Each structure stands twice: as C-alpha cells, then as structure tokens.
Amino acid sequence: MEKKHIIRLVAMGVVVLALAALLGGFTGGGSLMYHLKNRGDLGPLTREDIAYLNVEAPAATSKDGTVNAQDWAAVYPYITMTMGDNAKNSYVTDYLEEDPYLVNIYEGYGFAKDYGSARGHEYTLADVHKTQRPHPKANCLTCKTPNFAKLVNDQGVGVYSMPFEEVEALMEENISCYTCHANEAGNGGALVVTHSYVNKALGDNVNAIDPATLSCGQCHIEYHFTREDSETMMPYHSVEEMTPEAILAYYDAIDFYDWEQEATGTKMLKAQHPEMETFLQGKHAALLNCADCHMPMEMADDGTVYHSHTLVSPLESETLLQNCATCHGDTDMVKVVRGIQERVTKRETEVGNKLSDFKDALADAVASGSRSETELERLRRLHREAQWYFDYCYVENSEGAHNSELSMRCLDTSEQKIDEAMELLAM
Ligand code: HEC
Ligand code: HEC
Ligand code: HEC
Ligand code: HEC
Numbered sequence: 001m002e003k004k005h006i007i008r009l010v011a012m013g014v015v016v017l018a019l020a021a022l023l024g025g026f027t028g029g030g031s032l033m034y035h036l037k038n039r040g041d042l043g044p045l046t047r048e049d050i051a052y053l054n055v056e057a058p059a060a061t062s063k064d065g066t067v068n069a070q071d072w073a074a075v076y077p078y079i080t081m082t083m084g085d086n087a088k089n090s091y092v093t094d095y096l097e098e099d100p101y102l103v104n105i106y107e108g109y110g111f112a113k114d115y116g117s118a119r120g121h122e123y124t125l126a127d128v129h130k131t132q133r134p135h136p137k138a139n140c141l142t143c144k145t146p147n148f149a150k151l152v153n154d155q156g157v158g159v160y161s162m163p164f165e166e167v168e169a170l171m172e173e174n175i176s177c178y179t180c181h182a183n184e185a186g187n188g189g190a191l192v193v194t195h196s197y198v199n200k201a202l203g204d205n206v207n208a209i210d211p212a213t214l215s216c217g218q219c220h221i222e223y224h225f226t227r228e229d230s231e232t233m234m235p236y237h238s239v240e241e242m243t244p245e246a247i248l249a250y251y252d253a254i255d256f257y258d259w260e261q262e263a264t265g266t267k268m269l270k271a272q273h274p275e276m277e278t279f280l281q282g283k284h285a286a287l288l289n290c291a292d293c294h295m296p297m298e299m300a301d302d303g304t305v306y307h308s309h310t311l312v313s314p315l316e317s318e319t320l321l322q323n324c325a326t327c328h329g330d331t332d333m334v335k336v337v338r339g340i341q342e343r344v345t346k347r348e349t350e351v352g353n354k355l356s357d358f359k360d361a362l363a364d365a366v367a368s369g370s371r372s373e374t375e376l377e378r379l380r381r382l383h384r385e386a387q388w389y390f391d392y393c394y395v396e397n398s399e400g401a402h403n404s405e406l407s408m409r410c411l412d413t414s415e416q417k418i419d420e421a422m423e424l425l426a427m
Pocket of ligand 3: 175177191
C-alpha cells in the first residue's frame with residue numbers, strides 16, 4: 001500500500017470532561033449536573049471504557065485479500081452486526097421532486113435526471129449500479145467499496161479509467177472494515193487511510209486531522225477526477241484550503257469544469273458532499289470528530305463496550321444527545337438543530353429559485369445574440385460562481401447542522417452574485 005498511514009487511537013474522554021467543566025456556563029450552566037444526574041457517577045461511556053483487542057487478523061476469504069466483515073464477525077460480533085444495521089437506513093428522498101428548480105439549474109448534467117438523497121452504507125454497490133447518471137469509468141466506484149481501494153493500492157491509478165462494468169464485476173462488498181481499518185482492525189481498532197488520494201492531496205497535513213474524522217473524510221468530501229488519469233482527487237492540500245472560496249480558486253487555476261451548459265454556455269462546477277470541509281471550518285472542529293456524533297458508544301449485555309458502527313443522526317440517538325449535554329447542558333439540541341436546518345432550507349429554496357430565474361435570463365441573452373462576448377463572459381463567470389456557492393451548501397448533507405455560518409455565507413454569496421448579474425442583464 002502506498003504511504004500507508006496507521007494512526008493510533010487516542011482516548012479523548014478526559015479531554016471531553018475537562019471541556020464540559022470549561023463550557024458548563026455557556027448554555028445556561030448546569031451541564032455537569034445534568035449528566036451526573038443521568039449517568040450516575042460514571043458519566044457517559046468514553047473510549048477509556050473500551051477494552052481494545054490486539055489480535056491477528058483472521059484469514060481473508062475475499063479474492064483480493066481484504067479481510068471482510070464476515071471474517072471479523074467472530075472477533076467483533078457487535079461491531080460487525082451494527083455495521084450491517086446500516087441497511088436499516090434505506091429511505092431515499094427524490095431531490096428533483098422536492099426542489100423542482102434543480103432540474104433547470106443542473107440542465108445538461110446527470111444530476112438533472114437522477115438525484116436522490118443518500119442512504120446507508122449497505123446500499124452503495126446497488127445504488128451506483130442503478131443510478132441513471134452516466135458512469136463510463138471505474139472511478140465512480142471509489143467511494144462504494146473497499147475492493148476498489150484495494151485494487152488501486154495493488155495496481156495503481158490506472159484502475160480509475162478502466163471500464164466501469166469490468167471493474168464492477170470484481171467488487172465483493174459494500175463499504176466495510178478494510179475501508180477504514182485496512183486489515184488492521186485487530187490492532188486496537190487502528191484507523192488506516194486506504195484511499196490513496198487522501199495522502200496524495202494532503203501529504204503531512206493529514207496529521208492535522210483527527211483520524212476518526214479523516215476516516216469518513218475519505219469520501220464525505222468535495223472531489224474531482226483529474227484530467228490526466230481520471231483519478232479521484234481532493235481540491236486542496238491542507239485544512240486551511242478547505243473553504244468554498246479556496247476550492248473555487250483551485251478549480252479556476254486548473255481551468256476545471258464538470259460540464260459546459262448548453263443553454264448558457266457556462267462552464268459549470270458540481271459540488272459533491274463537502275461534509276468534512278464544512279465541519280472542519282465549524283465550531284466543533286477542534287472539539288469533536290465524526291464518530292463522536294454519529295457512532296454512539298454502546299455496552300452489550302456481556303459488558304463489551306464498543307462504538308456502534310450504525311451511522312446515525314445524533315438527533316435520533318439518546319446516547320449521542322447525552323454527549324451533546326456534556327457541553328450544551330439541558331438545552332434542547334433537537335430543537336436548536338431543527339431550527340437551523342429550517343432556516344437554511346428556506347434560504348436554499350429562495351436562492352435556488354433565483355438562480356433558476358437567472359439561468360433562464362442568461363439563456364435568453366445568449367439566444368438573442370444581443371450581448372457582446374465580453375459581457376457574456378462576465379455573466380457566465382458570475383453564473384459559475386453563484387451556482388458553486390449555492391451547490392456547496394445544498395449538497396452538504398447536514399443542512400446547516402455542521403456549520404450554520406458557512407452554509408448561510410454560501411447562500412448569501414450566491415445571492416450577491418445573482419443580484420449583480422441580474423443588474424447587468426437589466427442594463
Ligand atoms: C468509502 C466511502 C465512505 C466512507 C469512508 C464513509 N462514507 Fe458515509 N456514505 C458514503 C456513501 C457513498 C453514502 C451514500 C450511500 C447510498 O446512498 O447508496 C454514504 C452515506 C452515509 C450516511 C447516510 C446519509 C443519509 O442521508 O442517510 C451517513 C450518516 C454517513 N454516510 C456517515 C458516515 C460517517 C460518519 C463515516 C465515517 C465513520 C462515513 N460515512 C464514511 C461513503 C462513505
Ligand atoms: C457536533 C456533532 C457532529 C459532528 C462532529 C459531525 N456531525 Fe454530521 N451531523 C450532525 C447533525 C446534528 C446532523 C443532522 C442530522 C439530522 O438532520 O437528523 C448531521 C448530519 C450528517 C449527515 C447527513 C445524514 C443524516 O443522518 O442526516 C452526514 C452524512 C454527516 N452528518 C456526516 C458527518 C461527517 C462525515 C462528519 C465528520 C467530518 C460529521 N458528520 C461530524 C452532527 C455532527
Ligand atoms: C466508515 C468507517 C468504518 C468502517 C467501515 C468500520 N469502522 Fe471500525 N471504527 C471506525 C471509527 C471511526 C471508529 C472509532 C474510532 C474512535 O474514534 O475511537 C472505529 C472503531 C473500531 C474499533 C475499536 C473499538 C471501538 O469500538 O471503538 C474496532 C475494533 C473496529 N472499529 C473494528 C471494525 C470492524 C471489524 C469493521 C467491519 C465489520 C469496522 N470496524 C468497520 C470506522 C469504521
Ligand atoms: C465538547 C463540547 C461540545 C459537545 C460535546 C457538543 N458541542 Fe455543540 N458546540 C460546542 C461549542 C463550544 C459551540 C460554539 C458555541 C458558540 O460559539 O456559541 C457549539 C455550537 C453548536 C451549534 C451551533 C453551531 C453552528 O454552526 O451554528 C450546534 C448546532 C451544536 N453545537 C450542536 C451540537 C450537537 C447536536 C451536539 C451533540 C451531537 C453537540 N453540539 C455537542 C461544544 C460542544
């Protein structure tokens with residue numbers, strides 16, 4: 001494996017408790033009182049309650065040598081079982097039906113034909129197989145299965161541009177143990193980056209990111225496919241560059257666009273799902289990792305303490321809500337987050353519809369031939385940017401929960417660009 005990156009887990013329980021004491025006051029106080037009442041003297045489960053195992057990896061039964069979930073089941077029954085429970089998250093929202101303006105703004109691109117919400121990790125191969133969006137190359141398998149990561153690690157980046165069907169036939173598992181642990185899960189549950197582009201893009205700067213965030217950040221990120229060899233690649237080299245402004249500048253510098261829209265002639269960008277970037281610019285970045293809010297710690301009847309590998313919304317888990325309480329006290333966090341999401345979603349609808357009207361006005365201007373090429377270029381520039389900022393917020397799956405300031409800033413910036421362009425069009 002190229003530049004294999006093994007990172008040992010650090011127990012954070014002490015840190016969280018210290019922070020709880022520090023932050024006790026900011027939501028009205030009483031937070032420590034709250035959790036002591038709830039959990040007795042022990043407080044919530046922490047990583048210190050886990051008995052980390054050091055065992056040899058079982059023999060791999062997969063053809064490519066990845067130790068799969070079934071292979072690990074005897075060693076880690078609860079983790080394997082809870083990972084399988086991601087199948088329970090099977091609900092899909094049709095975004096195109098919910099927000100009809102999307103069909104217009106994505107015109108000419110695959111997302112205008114088929115765009116449903118994500119569901120659990122157990123569906124990745126089935127979903128990539130049946131999407132109506134075109135996927136000629138194998139690079140679409142990057143974030144779906146450990147077998148693809150293994151193939152790249154074994155054979156190099158040439159794999160990305162192989163025909164989709166040919167490589168799909170070799171894939172055996174949905175996202176699984178190897179994705180986040182390589183074959184090292186027996187090594188105290190070590191987290192390993194198996195997606196080689198992460199190390200390539202970030203170099204030594206990977207060390208600035210908590211392993212339990214980076215683990216998810218192998219996929220829950222903005223990316224593009226390189227022109228040279230269609231390799232999946234992150235558009236930055238450090239955490240500081242993980243902002244919509246810096247990423248836009250990165251794409252501009254390499255003259256990158258996802259598609260040229262026919263009606264407007266704009267060279268468009270399609271944002272993906274910048275969860276890690278959005279989270280890392282937010283208020284929790286230095287305090288928490290993805291696992292803290294999406295993988296509740298549980299205790300089995302036999303006393304085994306482990307991270308549930310069913311990735312849930314913290315708002316739907318009593319255990320995770322108790323973690324919030326260690327800092328937020330008895331504030332109703334479900335209400336706070338739903339309030340943020342409502343505001344963000346309302347703004348998305350407003351700005352999305354304005355963007356759709358602007359796209360129509362620009363298409364008319366192009367069709368009428370009444371504008372100079374210089375004027376059109378200026379308008380297309382504003383169009384590219386307005387859509388980028390809108391999309392960066394729209395496609396981020398937390399709807400503002402990870403970083404409400406950033407989500408709102410993106411929508412405001414998008415609207416400013418639209419207004420500027422509409423003024424030009426009115427002249
Ligand atoms: C190998 C790539 C990959 C990694 C690593 C990964 N995810 Fe995912 N995740 C996906 C994909 C792809 C989907 C969408 C699956 C589908 O709809 O078929 C998804 C879906 C999800 C969903 C469900 C979203 C919804 O709207 O229901 C959650 C929650 C989630 N991931 C959280 C996480 C967390 C937390 C981590 C880290 C512990 C993580 N993921 C690591 C690729 C990944
Ligand atoms: C402070 C807690 C917190 C942290 C840390 C956090 N999230 Fe979230 N995340 C949330 C909340 C709250 C939601 C909204 C859940 C809802 O709408 O029910 C959410 C939603 C999501 C969703 C949409 C799926 C869903 O269940 O609605 C994904 C995917 C996701 N987060 C991934 C990540 C990833 C990846 C990281 C790390 C880079 C991360 N989260 C870090 C709190 C957190
Ligand atoms: C999407 C990424 C992901 C996948 C897939 C995954 N893990 Fe984990 N695993 C994590 C994260 C994140 C942690 C928590 C690390 C932390 O913050 O302490 C973890 C923790 C662990 C631990 C340490 C003990 C604990 O409960 O914290 C073990 C052991 C482990 N995983 C085994 C497995 C096995 C076996 C599989 C396959 C059945 C698997 N994991 C699949 C991300 C993953
Ligand atoms: C380790 C302490 C800690 C934990 C645990 C914690 N938070 Fe926070 N949270 C903070 C701090 C600090 C802020 C920033 C407060 C401020 O600036 O006013 C914050 C801010 C927030 C905000 C506002 C951020 C924004 O972008 O608008 C939300 C929403 C939030 N937390 C939700 C949660 C949820 C939900 C959980 C549990 C799943 C949680 N927090 C757990 C410390 C924590």
